[in-house]
């Protein structure tokens with residue numbers, strides 16, 4: 001027997017912009033996934049990317065029967081690294097019990113539609129090199145290695 005939720009049809013999932021009343025559910029979902037309660041971080045992120053900033057900042061949730069099952073956050077950024085505006089994806093997360101049912105794909109595609117609507121032609125993201133799960137997901141969406149490399153240094 002499995003605890004996984006069975007969706008009769010993918011369209012039962014509703015992808016929509018996050019609203020204020022989603023905040024507690026988002027904090028709980030992130031805590032379920034990461035094991036860390038980051039209330040301050042999520043309040044600040046929500047204030048920055050939440051419902052009132054829809055032209056270039058996007059915070060989308062996947063809702064199923066009144067519960068948030070996943071979310072994605074992205075932003076159109078211009079002239080970073082000398083590049084014309086492009087869409088950046090900062091995070092995508094789906095509740096473990098509802099994964100592999102297409103929710104991540106629906107979130108990704110809806111965000112890409114929003115990016116297209118904002119007039120950009122490319123989508124980018126950054127991820128941990130050893131995160132095979134997230135790499136498989138983004139590769140499945142057609143994403144491949146881009147022209148940039150990341151550099152870092154410790155600040156003593």
Ligand SMILES: CC(C)(COP(=O)(O)OP(=O)(O)OC[C@H]1O[C@@H](n2cnc3c(N)ncnc32)[C@H](O)[C@@H]1OP(=O)(O)O)[C@@H](O)C(=O)NCCC(=O)NCCS
Pocket residue numbers: 090091092093094095098099100101102103104105106127133134136137138140
């Ligand atoms: C990555 C994630 C968002 C995918 O969500 P999802 O709803 O399961 O994704 P989908 O069902 O739309 O899967 C789309 C494709 O991604 C790939 N994929 C997803 N999960 C996979 C897995 N466990 N193993 C291999 N490939 C996988 C597959 O190609 C899949 O297509 P398929 O089902 O036809 O094989 C989800 O696994 C997750 O939240 N992981 C943790 C994310 C995380 O660490 N985020 C923080 C950094 S951004």
